Amino acid sequence: MTSYHVVTIDGPAGAGKSTLACALASRLGYVYLDTGAIYRALALACQRASVPWCSEAQVHQVAIDLVSRNRIRFLKQQGDQRLYLDDEDVSDAIRTPEVSSGASTVSAHPDVRTALLSLQREVANQSNVVVEGRDTGTVVFPKAEVKFFLTASLEQRAKRRFEELTAKGVVVNYDDTLIAMRERDERDEKRAAAPLRRADDAIELDTTPMTIEQVLGFMIEHVRKRIL
Template identity: 50%
Template sequence: MSDRCAAGRKNGLIVAIDGPSGAGKSTITKLLAERLGYIHIDTGAMFRAIALSVRRAGVAVDDDVSLAALCRRTDIVFVRDNGCCRVMLNGEDVSDAIRTPEISALTSRISARKPVRDSLLELQRRMGEDGGVILEGRDIGTVVFPDAEVKFFLSASAEERGRRRYLELTAKGEAVTLEQTIAAVVKRDEQDESREHAPLRCADDAVEIDSTGLSIDEVLALMEGKVRERQKYCAEKNEK
């Protein structure tokens, strides 16, 4: 981790959590944000919302002109409801609709398109520029906020991530097998790591955490400790 402490952030630090699908980023980010009193920005949900819009509008994934036009007329906001962050797409709550296997597969393809990435990059930076935020995604620490004070790269084995996703989907009544789910995770990894624009990779100054075999509480404790350490360091440095 670098010794970076950006001056002028009104609300605190920027914390970036990157990693592959199914590593537990969303769960950990929500809990960490609650402990720190920070705002949780789920960038993956933003891409999923665009993917849902694309499917509904019947726009071709490789039609960059239409994708850019769709992004311009799409409004995405996060609303807190009983401690949970709901995803609103043009005023509609799509929190559940964006979590289906179909949308997951489409999201990986959509997120590789430059017009989509450029549009959401601008929005994400506006949301987080004043600090006091935790952003999760694939390229937060490398592209969106390379100057983030704290960066994590959270991973787990493909088998473990597939198992977690399988339990999540079957609990919702989805008819999937464990083998299919693991294969989908592996395919998503390949797409994310090989895409032309902002491929998934660990930032050079990120703290790497492999959550395979670790409980949520153990991962959370590791991350909170690192953030608290950086908060103290930056407070002391900015006082000088």
């Protein structure tokens, strides 16, 4: 049986995980998997079905339905990876502040996380992957060959998220973004199920003073030393 390589990138919101994971996957020729997008899609599906994000039992049922009926799919279009929910491209819809908050809530439910594990691991059974999230190196892929944990100051992360949302036409202000990010940090770090933490064998990088190319260059060099 073919064994594929897995590179994990974890860290808090706004640390640069998505940008760097996507770029690293492209440079390496690997598949990019955004596990956070799966929880965002779940939060959106619950919202549309009028299922309260705080109801673990109901959210769990939605999660099981998403997996069993293959309602979530990642498709690459013109070099850009898009996420589909029920054949609808929701790549932008899952990035709103409201859905982001919902994703943090639904991802805190232990049964929900367990239900979505198979969906995340399935990708790694088919190809080499760069996967990003909050527990990819500790829970989803604990035996990954290379693990990174990205950090950045709260202010820098809020600035990045504010600029990202503004560029997409979402009306937000910096102060609200900062407050929301601080609250999400607290939820992610204190939740009982797979709290945000660095894997013991992960390389920690503070991206606050670094450019994307600087971080990417370091990552590529390390991956090449380990598995290429």
